[in-house]
Amino acid sequence: MPYLSGEDTVKELRRALSNPNVQSDPLRYRNTITKVIRAMSQGVDVSALFPEMVKACATVDIVQKKLVYVFLCSYASLNPDLSLLVINTLRKDCQDANPMVRSLALRNMTNLRLPGLVEYVEQPLSSGLRDRAACVRRVAVLGWAKLHNLQPETETDAAVVNELYSLLRDPDPIVMVNCLRALEEVLKEEGGVAINKAIAHHLLNRLKECDVWAQSDILRILERYCPQTEGELFDILSLLDSCLICVAPPVMAATLRLFLCLCSSLPAVCHSALERACGPLLTACGSSSREMRFSALAHIQVLLGAHYKRFFCGYAEPAFIKQRKMQVLVELVNDENVSMLLDELKGYCTDVNPETAQAAISAIGRIARSYSDKCLEILTGLLGLKQEHITSAVVQTLRDLVWACPQCSDIVCTTIEGCEQIIQDAQGRQALLWLLGAHGERVPSAPYALEGFIDGVRFEGSLCVKMELLSAALRLFLCRPAEMQDMLGRLLHYCIEEESDMCVRDHALLYYRLLHCGIEETRRFVQMRRSDPGLGVLIGRPQQSINSWAQSFNTMQPLCGATTTPDTSTRGSPEHTNFYPKTNLSKELRTCQVDSTPTEEDFFCLETLIQCSLIPVDSPYSLQAALQLVNIQTMAFTPTSAIPWKFYMYTHTQPECSTKTAHGTLILAELLYSNEAPDVDEKPRDEPALMGFLSILSTVLNTVALQCENSQQGKTQLS
Amino acid sequence: MICQFFILSSKGDHLIYKDFRGENSSDVVRVFYEKVTALPGDQPPVVMNHKDVYFVHVKQGGLFWVVTTNSASSPFTIIDFINKLCSLVKDYCGTLSERSVQLNFALIYELLDEVVDYGYIQTTSCDVLKNFIQTEAVSSRSFSLFDLSNVALFGAETQQSKVAPSSAATRPIHQREQGKSEIFVDVVERLTVVIGANGMLMKVDVEGEIRVKCYTPRCSEMRIGLNEEFSIGRSQLRGYGAGVRVDECSFHQNVKLDEFESNRILKLCPSQGEQTVMQYQLREELPCAAPFRLFPTVERDASGRLLMYLKLRCDLPPKIAAINVEASVHVPKGSVSLSQELSSPDQSAELKPQSRVVVWSIPKVNGGTQLSALFKVDVPGLCSSSLLEVAPVGLSFEVPKWTCSGLQVRFLRLSPVQPSPGERWVRYITHSDSYTIRI
Numbered sequence A: 001m002p003y004l005s006g007e008d009t010v011k012e013l014r015r016a017l018s019n020p021n022v023q024s025d026p027l028r029y030r031n032t033i034t035k036v037i038r039a040m041s042q043g044v045d046v047s048a049l050f051p052e053m054v055k056a057c058a059t060v061d062i063v064q065k066k067l068v069y070v071f072l073c074s075y076a077s078l079n080p081d082l083s084l085l086v087i088n089t090l091r092k093d094c095q096d097a098n099p100m101v102r103s104l105a106l107r108n109m110t111n112l113r114l115p116g117l118v119e120y121v122e123q124p125l126s127s128g129l130r131d132r133a134a135c136v137r138r139v140a141v142l143g144w145a146k147l148h149n150l151q152p153e154t155e156t157d158a159a160v161v162n163e164l165y166s167l168l169r170d171p172d173p174i175v176m177v178n179c180l181r182a183l184e185e186v187l188k189e190e191g192g193v194a195i196n197k198a199i200a201h202h203l204l205n206r207l208k209e210c211d212v213w214a215q216s217d218i219l220r221i222l223e224r225y226c227p228q229t230e231g232e233l234f235d236i237l238s239l240l241d242s243c244l245i246c247v248a249p250p251v252m253a254a255t256l257r258l259f260l261c262l263c264s265s266l267p268a269v270c271h272s273a274l275e276r277a278c279g280p281l282l283t284a285c286g287s288s289s290r291e292m293r294f295s296a297l298a299h300i301q302v303l304l305g306a307h308y309k310r311f312f313c314g315y316a317e318p319a320f321i322k323q324r325k326m327q328v329l330v331e332l333v334n335d336e337n338v339s340m341l342l343d344e345l346k347g348y349c350t351d352v353n354p355e356t357a358q359a360a361i362s363a364i365g366r367i368a369r370s371y372s373d374k375c376l377e378i379l380t381g382l383l384g385l386k387q388e389h390i391t392s393a394v395v396q397t398l399r400d401l402v403w404a405c406p407q408c409s410d411i412v413c414t415t416i417e418g419c420e421q422i423i424q425d426a427q428g429r430q431a432l433l434w435l436l437g438a439h440g441e442r443v444p445s446a447p448y449a450l451e452g453f454i455d456g457v458r459f460e461g462s463l464c465v466k467m468e469l470l471s472a473a474l475r476l477f478l479c480r481p482a483e484m485q486d487m488l489g490r491l492l493h494y495c496i497e498e499e500s501d502m503c504v505r506d507h508a509l510l511y512y513r514l515l516h517c518g519i520e521e522t523r524r525f526v527q528m529r530r531s532d533p534g535l536g537v538l539i540g541r542p543q544q545s546i547n548s549w550a551q552s553f554n555t556m557q558p559l560c561g562a563t564t565t566p567d568t569s570t571r572g573s574p575e576h577t578n579f580y581p582k583t584n585l586s587k588e589l590r591t592c593q594v595d596s597t598p599t600e601e602d603f604f605c606l607e608t609l610i611q612c613s614l615i616p617v618d619s620p621y622s623l624q625a626a627l628q629l630v631n632i633q634t635m636a637f638t639p640t641s642a643i644p645w646k647f648y649m650y651t652h653t654q655p656e657c658s659t660k661t662a663h664g665t666l667i668l669a670e671l672l673y674s675n676e677a678p679d680v681d682e683k684p685r686d687e688p689a690l691m692g693f694l695s696i697l698s699t700v701l702n703t704v705a706l707q708c709e710n711s712q713q714g715k716t717q718l719s
Numbered sequence B: 001m002i003c004q005f006f007i008l009s010s011k012g013d014h015l016i017y018k019d020f021r022g023e024n025s026s027d028v029v030r031v032f033y034e035k036v037t038a039l040p041g042d043q044p045p046v047v048m049n050h051k052d053v054y055f056v057h058v059k060q061g062g063l064f065w066v067v068t069t070n071s072a073s074s075p076f077t078i079i080d081f082i083n084k085l086c087s088l089v090k091d092y093c094g095t096l097s098e099r100s101v102q103l104n105f106a107l108i109y110e111l112l113d114e115v116v117d118y119g120y121i122q123t124t125s126c127d128v129l130k131n132f133i134q135t136e137a138v139s140s141r142s143f144s145l146f147d148l149s150n151v152a153l154f155g156a157e158t159q160q161s162k163v164a165p166s167s168a169a170t171r172p173i174h175q176r177e178q179g180k181s182e183i184f185v186d187v188v189e190r191l192t193v194v195i196g197a198n199g200m201l202m203k204v205d206v207e208g209e210i211r212v213k214c215y216t217p218r219c220s221e222m223r224i225g226l227n228e229e230f231s232i233g234r235s236q237l238r239g240y241g242a243g244v245r246v247d248e249c250s251f252h253q254n255v256k257l258d259e260f261e262s263n264r265i266l267k268l269c270p271s272q273g274e275q276t277v278m279q280y281q282l283r284e285e286l287p288c289a290a291p292f293r294l295f296p297t298v299e300r301d302a303s304g305r306l307l308m309y310l311k312l313r314c315d316l317p318p319k320i321a322a323i324n325v326e327a328s329v330h331v332p333k334g335s336v337s338l339s340q341e342l343s344s345p346d347q348s349a350e351l352k353p354q355s356r357v358v359v360w361s362i363p364k365v366n367g368g369t370q371l372s373a374l375f376k377v378d379v380p381g382l383c384s385s386s387l388l389e390v391a392p393v394g395l396s397f398e399v400p401k402w403t404c405s406g407l408q409v410r411f412l413r414l415s416p417v418q419p420s421p422g423e424r425w426v427r428y429i430t431h432s433d434s435y436t437i438r439i
Helices: A006-018 A020-024 A026-041 A047-056 A062-078 A080-093 A099-111 A115-129 A134-150 A158-167 A173-186 A197-209 A212-222 A230-244 A249-262 A267-285 A290-300 A319-331 A338-349 A354-368 A372-383 A388-404 A406-415 A426-442 A446-455 A463-479 A481-497 A502-516 A519-526 A546-550 A583-589 A620-629 A687-718 B028-038 B075-093 B098-103 B105-115 B145-150 B384-389
Strands: A604-607 A633-637 A646-652 A666-672 A679-683 B004-009 B014-019 B047-050 B053-060 B063-069 B182-195 B201-214 B221-226 B230-232 B244-246 B248-251 B265-268 B273-283 B292-300 B306-314 B321-330 B337-342 B348-352 B357-366 B370-378 B393-400 B409-415 B423-437
Touching: A006 A020, A006 A026, A006 A047, A020 A026, A026 A047, A026 A062, A026 B014, A026 B105, A047 A062, A047 A080, A062 A080, A062 A099, A062 B105, A080 A099, A080 A115, A099 A115, A099 A134, A115 A134, A115 A158, A134 A158, A134 A173, A158 A173, A173 A197, A173 A212, A197 A212, A197 A230, A212 A230, A212 A249, A212 B075, A230 A249, A230 A267, A249 A267, A249 A290, A249 A546, A249 B075, A267 A290, A267 B248, A290 A319, A290 B053, A290 B075, A319 A338, A319 A354, A338 A354, A338 A372, A354 A372, A354 A388, A372 A388, A372 A406, A388 A406, A388 A426, A406 A426, A426 A446, A426 A463, A446 A463, A446 A481, A463 A481, A463 A502, A463 A519, A481 A502, A502 A519, B004 B028, B014 B098, B014 B105, B028 B047, B028 B053, B028 B063, B053 B075, B063 B075, B075 B098, B075 B105, B075 B273, B098 B105, B182 B409, B201 B221, B244 B273, B265 B273, B292 B321, B292 B384, B292 B393, B292 B423, B306 B321, B306 B357, B337 B348, B337 B357, B348 B370, B357 B370, B409 B423
Parallel strands: B182 B423, B230 B244
Antiparallel strands: A604 A679, A633 A646, A646 A666, A666 A679, B004 B014, B004 B063, B047 B053, B053 B063, B182 B201, B201 B273, B221 B265, B221 B409, B248 B273, B292 B306, B306 B370, B321 B357, B321 B393, B337 B370, B348 B357, B393 B423
16 A cells, blocks of 8 residues: 555554454454454564454464464563463463464564563473474574574573583484574583583484585584594594585585584694585585575685686676686786787677776786786787776876886887877876886876976866876986976976965975085985895785684675785785784784774773983984884884984784774884884774784883894994 | 575565574664675675674665674574575565565564574475464565466466466465465576677576475475486587586485486475475586577767677577576766667667676567667767777576476476376576676
């Protein structure tokens, strides 16, 4: 009845429900109740009909009963007093001869979710545990878990817990697995159900009787069991071997996870388990449900193999699957398949979906780090298409490539001419400007390209592009002064006189004053790294130990990490990219994190005094280098002669897989020389990480100071 | 663990909502829909999270089937469960559509109640569930004149009475009034092919399955006989025989394989509803010629238009025909209009500027025939490099009565012999939605 408002509907339904003629005709009564439920699921508030529905509950018609229970469970919390009236009917039903009626009553009694009704429910639940029919026991067992979560503070009766443990021996497999689930919830504070040898072996022996869902739950709980001897461990593994190649993906994944957990100290066993599970995982990758395919793809990245053709994208596959597949393909590249793979990836570059196209281009860029010739050929060919989004993605890829392998720069320099007219988006232009600035001496038309940008700077919207333009113009000026002098003058004039953004203005002013100091001084200052040899040739996947990802296997984690944005590390100029903290520090900083969103309150300020011998203020660069070794990045420092001398730095912890938040902690620090007290800002608040940071910082300071003393001693000895 | 379950229509209407654990507010439905609509394109990622709530959804029958869960749950379990639930609903309601879900919401609530308790999956087996499910399904199929075509004139035996109506397998399993005892065995193969510009097969994948859909209330044992020359794996290649080979093969856990090695017979006791009895894969090579070949010519004509001359050859056996063939050709950006010359009037072609494709649809192609089409596309500012953008042609098609691998069902026997002679149907279909031909 779409033309009636919610209120009218309720009024209409109430009249029908309380009509004695309707009540006496079972079919009409049921139909009216169906109408109520329909209105409810369409979002109409029908809670006002509660009293009428309570009356409708007392019936012998099971279908009607079920419908009424759906209604009651939805609205019970709004009418706790009236719900008391239902309890009597429910308790009577618990005595019914029909087991289906008993289980139905018991289930809905516990689904009402009213703490006030607990005392009425306990007795039928207890007798339900000893019921003859399995379906009643199933419901009763889970009922205790529901009851416990209704009043989490009250301890569940020890007798009940014992009874639940004894029901693990129940002949019905669903009762058994429900017992496990219920105990897991009831004993949450004690760390879940206790798995001893007897229980573990009992569960393993009965695994075959259970269905897919029960099996995967049992396997998950068995992770907690540690076999006492190696012999026992291998017995378990051989028992589970058939599950590992099971057709059902849930069981296969749960078994693999259990294998990885049990054999965390035996890497060879883990590897052979992975190899064995490879087949079923690949089958899941080709499953007809695309959601299942995605889930399998997200997990298969951990398995390398010669199955690269399975990861070629299908024509009608959704973008999220295509991008995932490309990530896998990049990791599978080797000498034999590289040309095949590149051909395939080339096909995706012209995809209709711009994000897929970008992902394909950046995948080619990743491969180019080891197979540069073929890839550069493809990338150059793509520039010929003169498509806006493709050109932009290619230029960004080229920039990253040049940064990682400087030997490519010659070819890149010849290809980027003429791109400036096509690229529209800020990120692409930023990348182009960086290339022009860094390698401008080898691009004949670089000054003309820059001229176009400088003429249009007035209408430039993006802050990043303006900043990049300033640096590029200055760098190009240093190597091609004759062509650039006039242009640079115009740019600086505009930025200093007319630009409203403080950041750009300051930057321009800095360059202007720098130029006043003389050309050599400037050159020394803006001389920059053109590549990062540290990145080196990166191909294939860095070897990770299995234990590092076993914890997140078969959870939501790998699927969520699969955001559709391609490689985020390629955004922004390479120098500004944050390098991920490597081994030692992240170990220290990887600690529990407090769940919070970064609001103002999460800033946390601390002032500490670090006992340290004299820091040689005349060597900030050595300090910077030393800090970089432990992944503390320098933001700025004052000139050496200034007192108090200040040094700003930051670092961040890596988000940890097992915690709920996906954010790392950002630590900002200020080192004040005059009284040696660093101020530390931190977000979000993370005590242990902070302590770790401070201890590392003081170690570094002490080491640097020690080194300097040594070298000074050396100097004095020399003189 | 499943916290909540809901079904949304593609427009965002709430069809079904069930909260199993009462831990999250019902607000999540709105949050989910906002997340889905905020994303560009029509392909939201399968897993999304909002604070601690993880949404896993599957899109089937034009509906969103969504489960909210926590981060430790197994994605395989959840996704498999949603798929299983979809097929259960399909079994019980006949078809999967917004209308059938709306009509049968009471049944679906009842089903959910039995399948999941407190977020834990109890059972999804049709045999167990049929004891508990009481509500009758409402069939959403409206009366259609086409159904009458099966009624024989004056009771005469016609050709048509030997063919099941196409909607026969889309009815609810428990319908007492028209409880005809029928069994459908479907051999379905999904083809994924990439053909290179030189005509070489670059990638072939055949995913096949045998599905049994059973409407017979009592059936103790069913025997499905496959081709006798059926072999699994690479090592058993046998000379030049008409052998049927697959690379990998897996069976449903209820299938008894004691006669499989000797006679290639599958024995099972089908439960009511639909189940996949056997799945198999074939990689790298096809036992027959690839069903379609395309010979394209792409050039620029004097007036600056893009000319595409496509010749499509169908290499299927002569008596077999492919239906619903759709070829989509990517055209350069900025394509404005299209004029076409097609080889027969029932074909049609259309330019879709948003997705930059020309879609050429052909209702039916007979095996061994060849079709051609000439497309002239107006592209302002066409240059030679734009020709490179005429990228792969994707075909989608269905081929009834044919399997790519050659797998056939020799016989289908039910024992004990049914008192009322039930009807048994065997259907074959090969379909593909990603048959890519590089240019």
